Amino acid sequence: MRALSSFLLILTLIPFASHARSISDVKLEEIIKVDASDAELSLNGAALRKTYMVINTYVGxxxxxxxxxxxxxxxxxxxxxxxxxxxxxxxxxxxxxxQALKDALVLNISVEEQKELEPNINQFIAMFEGKLKRGDEVNIDYIPGKGTHVIIGGTDKGIVPGKQFADALLSVWVGENPVGSGFKQDILGY
Structure with a gap:
């Protein structure tokens, strides 16, 4: 009977353990909902970003x-x-x-794309103000038909219009020159 009780306890805990992935003590939910559409998104992959190979910068x-x-x-x-x-x-x-995001973005798009997207890039950069501290999150959502919705530290910063900008920005992490090849592989779920 005791073995059965222990087994049942373990079974009840399993679903809770599968709802989040933890990297560097940061828990990322496996499934989230975004915007008013109630679109359900699954965690494709997650990674730890280090700068200078030693400084833990962020979990993406x-x-x-x-x-x-x-x-x-x-x-x-x-x-x-x-x-x-x-x-x-x-x-x-x-x-x-x-500035780091802009530098990485420019590495992944052509000069022509950069000129075309300059107003979008400037709008995006202007959304970043003040300071961010440990624990703050930046959400960059692509919403079909609208564009890139940015939330920084819980504050809604607005939408940068167009899919072209959203794709260019995502190339920072999955493009030809990502912030790190290991980072890219991890968020692509390899």
């Missing part, structure tokens, strides 16, 4: 309606998606993060 997670290992398929699809990052640094200026 890529959520998709239809998980995929293929970055081209992800970029071509016109479905909801979320790239989130959870800040691990004690304190960092939002502008520094924005």
């Amino acid at each position: 997670g890529l959520y998709l309606e239809n998980p995929s290992h293929d970055e081209n398929q992800i970029l071509e699809s016109d479905e909801h998606r979320r790239m989130l990052f959870h800040v691990l640094l004690r304190k960092v200026t939002a502008r520094k993060i924005a």
Whole structure:
């Protein structure tokens, strides 16, 4: 009887353990819902971003309606998606993060695309102000037909219009020159 009780206790705990993935003490939910559409997204993959190979900078997670290992398929699809990052640094200026994102974005698009997307890039960069601290999250959601919805530290910063910008921004993590090849592989679920 005692063995049966222990077995039943274990069975009740299993579902709770499967609802989140933990990386560097950051829990990422396996399934989330975004915007008013109630689109359900699954965690495609998650990774720890280190700078200078020693500084834990953030934990990133890529959520998709239809998980995929293929970055081209992800970029071509016109479905909801979320790239989130959870800040691990004690304190960092939002502008520094924005500049790092812009630098990484420019590495992954052509000069022509950069010129075409300059107003979108500037709008996105302007959303980052103040400081971010350990535990803050940045959610970058692509909403089909609308664009890139940005929430920084729980504050809704608005929407940058267009899918082209959303795809260019996601290339920071899954493009030809991602923030890290291991990071890219992890968020693609390899």
